[in-house]
Structures are given as C-alpha cells and as structure tokens.
Amino acid sequence: MTHYLEAEAEPVRNTGSIRLYGEDAFVGMRRAGALTALCLDELADVVRPGVTTAAIDAHVFQFALKHGALPATVNYRGYQYASCTSINHVVCHGQPNDKPLREGDIVNIDVTLIVDGWHGDSSRMYPVGRIKRAAERLCEITYRCLEIGIEQVRPGGHVGDIGAAIQVFAEGERCSVVRDFCGHGVGKLFHDSPNILHYGRRGEGPEMRPGMIFTIEPMINLGRPHVKVLSDGWTAVTRDRSLSAQYEHAVGVTETGCEVFTRSPGGLETPGLPAAA
Numbered sequence: 001m002t003h004y005l006e007a008e009a010e011p012v013r014n015t016g017s018i019r020l021y022g023e024d025a026f027v028g029m030r031r032a033g034a035l036t037a038l039c040l041d042e043l044a045d046v047v048r049p050g051v052t053t054a055a056i057d058a059h060v061f062q063f064a065l066k067h068g069a070l071p072a073t074v075n076y077r078g079y080q081y082a083s084c085t086s087i088n089h090v091v092c093h094g095q096p097n098d099k100p101l102r103e104g105d106i107v108n109i110d111v112t113l114i115v116d117g118w119h120g121d122s123s124r125m126y127p128v129g130r131i132k133r134a135a136e137r138l139c140e141i142t143y144r145c146l147e148i149g150i151e152q153v154r155p156g157g158h159v160g161d162i163g164a165a166i167q168v169f170a171e172g173e174r175c176s177v178v179r180d181f182c183g184h185g186v187g188k189l190f191h192d193s194p195n196i197l198h199y200g201r202r203g204e205g206p207e208m209r210p211g212m213i214f215t216i217e218p219m220i221n222l223g224r225p226h227v228k229v230l231s232d233g234w235t236a237v238t239r240d241r242s243l244s245a246q247y248e249h250a251v252g253v254t255e256t257g258c259e260v261f262t263r264s265p266g267g268l269e270t271p272g273l274p275a276a277a
Contacts, residue, residue: 002194002206007187014192018185020211025118025187026252026259029213032069032120033250033261036113039063040124041264044271047126049103053085056109057096064113072112072119072190079234084110084123091178091219091227091236091244103129106139108246112190119186121215122262123248127272134222135243136273141173142220142245143270149198149216153208153251153258159196160204166218167199178219178244180227180236185214186250208253213261217248 007019021029039060046059061082064071071082079095086094086108087101094108101107110123125139145166152161163177170177183196194206198218223242230237238244247269250261263269 004209007211012188014185014189016193018193018206018209018212019187020209021187021213021252022211025211025213028116028118029120029187029250029252029261032113032115032118033122033263034120034265035067035069035115036111036120036122037262037264039111039113040109040122041266041268043109043126044268047101047107047109047128047271049129050100052098052100053087053094053096053107054098056085057081057083060111067113069113069115072114072121076190082111084108086110086244086246088243089238089241091221091238092181092246093234093236095232095234101128104131104135106131106135106243106245110246110248117188119188119190119250120262121186121190121248121250123217123246124269124271125245125247125273138175138220138222138243138245139270139273141170141175142218143247143273145170145198145218145220146216146247146249149218150249150251150258150260153216153253155208155210155253155255157208158203158205159194159208160200161202162216163197163200164202170218170220176221176223176225178221178225178227181219183215183217183248185212187213210253210255212253213250215248215250217246219244219246
C-alpha cells in the first residue's frame with residue numbers, strides 16, 4: 001500500500017512514504033532548479049573537443065560556489081565530484097577525469113545543486129563538435145522520451161503512465177530503455193520515494209497527487225537495454241557498448257498538471273542539436 005504524508009510531517013530521510021509538498025517547497029524547488037538549469041546552459045560553451053571532463057566538473061564546482069550553492073554529489077556515498085559526465089556508451093554516473101573529449105563524442109552532464117536545502121536535479125546531452133547522425137538521432141529520441149514522460153504527469157494518473165509512454169515511444173524508434181536505473185522523489189532529500197520507472201504499464205504504480213516532486217530521467221540505448229557497473233562502483237556502461245543517452249528534469253505535480261523546475265532559461269534544452277519540436 002502506498003502511503004502519502006504532508007512533507008512537513010515527515011523526517012528528512014527516505015521512509016518509503018511519498019511526500020506531498022506545499023507552495024513553499026515549490027518556491028524552493030524553482031530556485032534550485034533554475035540555478036541548476038543556468039549551470040547546464042553555461043556548459044554549452046564549455047563542451048568542445050580537447051576539453052577534459054575534469055575541467056567541466058571544475059566549472060560546475062566553481063559555478064556552485066559563486067552562486068552560494070552546494071553540489072549535491074560531492075561526498076555523496078563516497079562520490080568525489082560535482083557532476084557526473086557520461087560519454088558515449090556510459091549510461092550514467094561517469095566520473096570526471098583528465099581524458100580529453102574527442103570530436104564526435106556525446107556526453108551527458110548530470111548536475112544537482114542544493115539551494116537553501118532544496119535539490120535541483122537535471123541533466124542534458126552535449127555533442128562534442130560534429131557528431132554522427134546515429135548519435136544525433138539517439139539524443140533526439142531520448143529528449144522526446146523525457147517530454148513524453150512529462151506529458152503524463154497529472155493528478156489522478158499513475159507513475160506507471162510515465163514509464164509506459166516512454167517505453168512505447170523508445171521501442172517504436174528501435175531503441176531500448178535501461179531498466180537498472182530510474183527517476184526518484186526529490187526535494188529536501190537528493191533521492192526519495194517514489195521510484196519513477198521509465199518502462200511499465202499504464203495504471204500501475206502510485207497515484208500522482210498534487211504536491212509530489214520527482215525526477216524523470218530516461219536512459220535510452222541504441223542497442224540492448226542491459227548495463228553493467230564497472231569496478232569503480234559508479235560508472236554504468238552498456239554491455240554491448242552501444243551508445244546511450246539521457247535527459248533529466250525535476251518536476252512537481254500541480255492541481256492541474258505538471259510544473260518543470262529545471263527548464264533551460266536560455267532555450268538550451270538540447271544544446272548543439274536541432275531545436276526541439
């Protein structure tokens with residue numbers, strides 16, 4: 001049975017219950033989401049051939065400090081970086097390093113900034129120079145998966161509606177949905193209930209109610225959906241070494257639909273790609 005509680009009545013830890021936030025929380029998430037989105041906008045001018053992911057990570061860290069925020073990933077369960085940088089066949093949680101990006105790479109940059117205790121969590125794909133059409137198409141499909149998922153968010157719907165819509169579209173484009181990772185509740189906690197699967201069936205899972213806040217972050221592969229985690233304990237890669245892409249937004253369920261907290265202020269939802277339809 002799913003339990004829903006007013007957020008103020010819950011301790012700040014994941015108890016398995018779903019928090020229902022009030023307007024003050026939505027105000028806090030707007031600030032955190034807007035700052036994270038601005039950081040990701042700035043990275044559009046940073047990502048290019050020859051730049052290292054360590055340099056990108058340093059930019060994120062300095063941006064956070066400049067704006068009075070904290071990168072949520074630093075020292076999170078032993079992780080040491082201000083961002084995750086996942087290149088080509090890396091699905092998620094790629095760790096920044098000193099290896100230069102190469103022409104034709106695609107890289108997902110995942111940033112979560114904490115502003116006044118609220119977590120703004122978002123990621124985007126960035127092409128490195130000119131990329132092949134297959135990589136561009138994967139990014140376009142993955143972004144559309146995110147938008148299709150967001151379109152399902154409304155009071156009275158179920159979280160399974162999100163995954164079902166994403167799965168139907170991705171598989172219809174001859175791509176696969178990663179099953180090993182999912183979206184999650186977010187707010188004062190970095191990772192909270194409920195889990196948001198990017199596959200499934202309509203009508204399944206918890207009912208969406210006004211005040212719920214969570215991420216939608218589909219990971220879509222050109223090949224098969226299977227992944228493995230490398231020996232560093234973080235980096236997840238496709239088993240068949242096919243390309244993988246991901247986009248992520250933090251959203252809230254409103255009385256009438258959905259609010260996206262992490263929209264790009266500069267119209268750079270899909271940096272370096274044709275404008276999203």
